Amino acid sequence: MSPTLLIVGQGLTGLFSAVLAARRGATVRLIAEGRGGLSLSHGCVDIWRNGDIRFARRSLGRGHPLSELPREVRAEALSEFLQLAQEARLPYVAAPDRVLRLPTALGSVHVTAAAPYSLAAGSLDDPTPFHLGRIGGLRDFSADLATSAFRARGVNVAGTIDLPVPARARDLYAHDLARLLEDPGYRESLYRDWTPHMKGVTRLGLPAILGGDHSLEVFTAMEQRLGVSLFEIPTLPPSLPGLRLERALRRLAVASGVEVIEGPSVRGEVDGRSAGRRVSGVVATTAGGPRVFRSQAVLLATGGALHGGWMSFANGEVQDSVFGLPLEAPEDREDWTAPSLFESQPFSRFGLRLDSRRRPCDRRGRPYFENLYAAGGILAGADRSTEGCRQGIDLASAYAAVEAALA
């Protein structure tokens, strides 16, 4: 009998660990209330704010999720992720000895460790000046806003060009264009309309619209026919680079035998026969009422403050949202937030602490349950936004949790 693993949450952590566990021979169920984090993201892998994958662990505070993960684990997790992406025809670019500095839709610089090839092609370290494309009717990207912000920053933008697309009867979303562009006939009509605008353009930045599941083919074909080098910039969510990655990982998971149970919210179930030492699965709010899904091990990949991984109550208690495990939080709620919205928020560091085997544990390091594991945004000690370490924690902690759960 293969070991069974039940994973709660289908963000990057949940999907990545599901594929890893299924490929290591486990019978995996992935259960999630809706889709979330990943499809709203830029699709890049941020590992640390300076983009350095090899940063020293001593530069982290004690209790930071990354300080518990040795460099070999981080490197191995990233390498497995890059292989999976390659297999899904969504190649990523990661240079181990340098960081990627990529343009954003707001004209700022996003420092990251790995990015989809189409985003990486926009590296600001490439001195070739670029134009930005203004796609008629697409509200979720403003070439002019980005250009003025880039110029204020000293980034060399050659200019903007108008790129007409056939009128549509309703609001145009990035994923609409992505789907249309997968049709060679539609692309033909765009080549005709766009080619006259390409005079003097050698490098062209577009909002991320170049295809969905077949983005590699779309990107290559368009570069060839337009005769310029292209790159993409992620737009407002849901953003194509995140959507592509989410769909690719879910497809890999299903093809690897993972059962995806989408929709229900869940509460943890404790195994009564183990005197409360083990969990036995979760109870899910299915359409027909509560149904139990049992498993030998459960992995919480539920996310942090913004993703529903924990909740707070009027009495000041903070609990993980599946098993109700207590999270440490200052008694005075005034201390949960920073005075300014743009500072690092103390509440973003709330989360579960893990023992050496990746299981949630109390202050004295004793695990709450023998077979409950956690990874990703639910881990305590990191402000993933300001530290720029979101996907680094997701991938490395998912990798470590799967290794521990299947050991």
Add this chain to the structure above:
Amino acid sequence: MTPRPTLGSFAESRGVTPRPNVTLTPGPSPAGRERGAGVRASLAMFDSDLCVKCNICTAACPVAAVTDRFPGPKAVGPQMARFLHPRSPSIDPSVAWCSGCGVCSRVCPHGVPVAEMNIISKAAIRTGWRQRLRDWGLARPAVVARWSRPLRPFVNAALRSGFLRTAADRTIGLARGGPLPQVAAESLRHRRADLARQQPAQPGGAARPRVAFFHGCSTDGYEPWLGETTIRVLERLGVEVEIPPQGCCGLPLQSNRNFAAARRYARENLVGLHPWAERGIPIVGTSTSCTLALKHEYRAVLGLVGPEVETVSESTYDFFEYLDQVLADQIGALDLRPLALRLLYHPPCQLRSHRIGTPALRILRRIPGLEIVVTDAECCGVAGTYGLKSELYDVAVNVGADLFAQARRTSPDLILTDSETCRWWIEHHTQVPSRHPVEILAASLGLEDLRPAAGLG
């Protein structure tokens, strides 16, 4: 047996306030309003405030992906609700493009009942008399089967006649390319009259597992052999099967805007099924759309409340869900014959709305020799009766295009899917024979050979 706990009591026992069921006591419709107006009071509307406008549903919607005449589930649903009285359905007529596949509700990370809101809004849209004539028939598959049985050879010939189908397409908008089933010579209830009961039988000596079989009108009137296969499999597993009083689940009526009649059907079914549910006997069905109606639509869309609907809803199982959840031991002990088949399995959108994953796969993966590929598609397009309507047909075909392409690419021996309309639709558009997964299980148990390709009108 003790009654099973309801969701409310389950949640309360854990100190959690359950998410309110969508409650509605349908009052008398205000004078002068079309039918459907009485559905305005659904609590689904209030849940629209949970929407953060993230557009995850818009990106997942299979209809918005293929037509720009549908602005997407968020735009016509929770977004529109911001500009309306909380009890008013959407006033955007483009909600008519919604196929009701339910993907939007399932992918929403905030629990907004997007699909339910839009299905309720759709019911308030007025249509022309020709469409109403067509929808009258599409909404009543059980009545059609019963009335046309005496004239069966003529009806089935008419359903296959290209000339008559073209005429129906041009006059009442019944899509010529939409596959319709053939009326069976005898209904399942007739063929297995020995299992029909008005009340659950008194339990005998041996405590065998028991189920109430909810066959649905399609199995009863068009595919009785599927019901017989299911009963044979259940009996082989040692289960005592009874067929309680029941009619059509009412989902086709709900999809065709007649909530009043759908509620009547629902109440009749609740009266028929409740005695079994009350005794803790699972209600089991093979049609994932009918079982979804019992589990979810009665409460969340038709707005029925009360202990009967709660008990029946929470006693209902999809056939494979029942095998997996209740008969795990018997399944584990089965001696399953190897079947050398390449299969493409499509979990129907209605099955996914059960929020139970893919139980058929869990069971079929035990059969040696099967090579199973799972489809990527959220929906095959037909979504019950949606794809059978001329004005929606092209959109429905385009929704299914990726699935049909995957079928051509992988060239499987069979396509498996749990809902009957999906099966007919996919078989018609791919020319690959399509089967219910229970037929594979029955073949592996050695109960019967696989049926040859069905003839669809």
